Amino acid sequence: MKDVSKRLAQLCLSHSIVAVLILLSVAMALLSDKFFTAANWANVLNNLAVPGIVALGVALVVIAGGIDLSFSSMLAACAALAAWLQPQNFWLALIGPLALGAALGAFNGLLVVKLGANPLISTLGTQWLFLAALFIITGGGIVQGNMEGPFHLIANGRLAGVPLPILLLLLLAAATSFLTTQTSLGKYIYAHGSNNCGLRFAGVNANAVYLKTFVLMGLIVGVAGIVLSSRLGGVRPTEGNRYLIVVLTAVLLSGVSLNGGVGSLFHVLIATVVLGVIDNGMVLLAVEYKYQQMIKGCVFILAILYNNYTTKQLAMLRVSKR
């Protein structure tokens, strides 16, 4: 009996972000009857698609023990490339951004892995580098695609009534979850973040694992760039900047530790949804826009405090067992 209650406590503590989502949703449902409608949820999730996809990629890098701040510029670059290629060829507009994302990710990866530069500062540098390059190449103006054809459908089409970006987000979340929990690469990513010497000692090429993580993140950002481009039609070079805080917030809120080796991609998805629900809630409750930022910040700090608390409780529960 005691064992069951302990198990239950462990389950709740290790999925605290899910509890946050449930509590928030219940509160919202009580406060607004518009909240639990299919249209509203489709709206919430649809807005989340781009930052949600990017957050999955960034979370992978953070779990591997690094960080990548250049995703905002990478996103804008991939979206701009998609917008530019889209009138020429549909398939090119799909492959191009993915290739660009992978290349930029590999660039970051080489800096961090091969040259051993600190990931925080060097990706801050590449954030500016990519953005500056994008500005210089585009001349600072909007890269205009056209708003028709199959490319337009990526962000605006529906499959069985569900908007395509939502399906893409869920698909990528499932794929990355599968990667991290069921494959050896995923296991190595966690091992690299936790103790890369141990991974190296076990005979695994740890540098290759780390580099692959950066490239993988680039690919995922490439997908987000395609969705963004398809939604906007025209892309400004600064388009990615507004996702910077949201994505970092989602990743850190989900319990992914900056020390590496800890976190779950499923929780990253949930954390993104939590942020979306907060945004949506403030709209539904007609909170004045000028107060929204303040509330978001406070919720973020509270959630981090709560997360730290549950992690500590969980560790205590575990250690007392041995």
Place this chain on the structure above:
Amino acid sequence: MPKVTFQTLLFRGRLPLIIGALLLFMAFNDRSFFIPENLINILSYSSINGLLAVGMTLLMISREFDISVGSNLVLSGVIAVQVANHFGAAAGIAAGVASGAVMGLINGILVAKANINSFISTLGTMVIFQGVAFALTDMKPVACDLPTFQSLAEWELLGLPAPIIYFLSVAIILWLALKFTRVGKSAYAIGGNIQGCRNLGINVDGWRIGYFIICGACASFAGVILASRLGAASATFGENVSMVVIAAIVLGGVPLSGGAGSLPGVIGAILLLGLIDSMTVYLNVFGYYQKLFWALLLIGVVVFDVVCARRENRRLELAELLRLQREPLRDNTEVTS
């Protein structure tokens, strides 16, 4: 005695070298760059970023950051303007600087007492401070045309405008504190080995909160000066400032892992930043080349830093091995002689 190689010399002197090279380049391109007005202008422009940077240097030496300085700058400016409009200029200035100290205190408590990583906690407070500024101003710029408020940043001394004087005096005070007092020693010690400091009974949390307060107060002082110079404050400004400042501090020689670095280096990096900004105006190049240059410089220095550190480590390892092998020999001679 570590051997000073040409490479380490090149690395230590990188900022003067780069600044010298840029000045030389300008000397061939546009002599009018060197008129005193422009040089003073560069200094004056740099003093806002400079105040932020010298304030955060202590914090980064003790191995923390503050990403919220940009929002702090904005919010304290807003508070100073609004209080000045109601209660007079002096009250406004005081309230502005005090609010920054409080923001620093909040950051410090979140990091030192609630044990949140400073990258995460100040990311959160950055959003909050900007949100408060939004709420206070209704997202519109607020103006203050009290002459006394504006006079804070308008006087001159020996031809140097007030912001430069403020910046230099704060920099000198902090430099002295860092070099000669317990304030600086504790920062280096905490950045070097925090657990060791705890074991020695140093009030680690107290010091760290103090560094956050210093950082916050400097940022808000910069915010008040900026508001006074513009005669207005706006909540929609200063998002990227903190990253530029952190990058400048790293360029100035404070490693992200803390425990080392000096203020003159940071000031050099800030001057370099101002110089690059001004050059792009003079050379009439597209503004984003300046960011490109800055990014390449940052990446270059970080990579070079790592390469040097690796060499140094290999040298130290071999030296340690030599020392260990020599040691028993020395002991032995003592015994037999």
Place this chain on the structure above:
Amino acid sequence: MTPLIELRNIYKFFGGLCATNDVSLTIGKGEVIGLVGDNAAGKSTLMKIIAGVHKPTSGEYLIDGEKFVAHSPRSARNAGIEMVFQIQDMALVPELDVADNLFLGKELYRKTLGLNLNLVLDRRAMQERSRVLLHELGINIPAVTEKVKYLSGGQQQSVSIARTVFFDARLVILDEPTSSISIKETRKVLDLILQLKAKGISSIIVSHRMDDIFTTADRILVLRRGRKIEDVRKEHTSMDDIIKKIINAEKESMSQETLNQPTA
């Protein structure tokens, strides 16, 4: 019977510094060697030569009587030589569970769509085999699904040693295996070494604790400033003797040694 490992006249120079000086030794199958010596005696250099980290400057290294050139730790490991580090500079991954650590780098995979794609990890099989192995070795751990960071020092060390069995080790090199472990757990770790011996696995134990050496080792080697000055079966010596060899030996050959010491 050919010994498992034989070193003949191994020299290793670092610049002008002689770290191992004409060392020869043999290690038989299932033999436990205690390697002792003061700091800078060349213990770690010798270990690293055997583990393939360093290449000897001159001398021969034979495995099963055949000449072996250890290019890298990996090639030594392929020959069945495993190293177990002290738990402080841990070779385990704290955030992974015990089974994941035991199989790190040697994962088992499930068949995907009836094919061996080596894609999907077979966690259940790995956990089952871990359980069996740990039970066999008498290692007591709450669960193989427990993260390593929640284990005690002795448990972590036991897992590190158990892992060498998974890697089909023939020789295990243990560097201070009992440092920073509680006294109660020390006993268990030493028992584990004897169990490896029973399985026919040789080991080299480097330790400052004479008790550890004398409970486990068959033969004891003493190194001093790069030279092997003693190679004796445990029965033919005593703890005092060995300690004297480590410390006193210096005075006897002092004058000669100073002449040999390079001055670079």
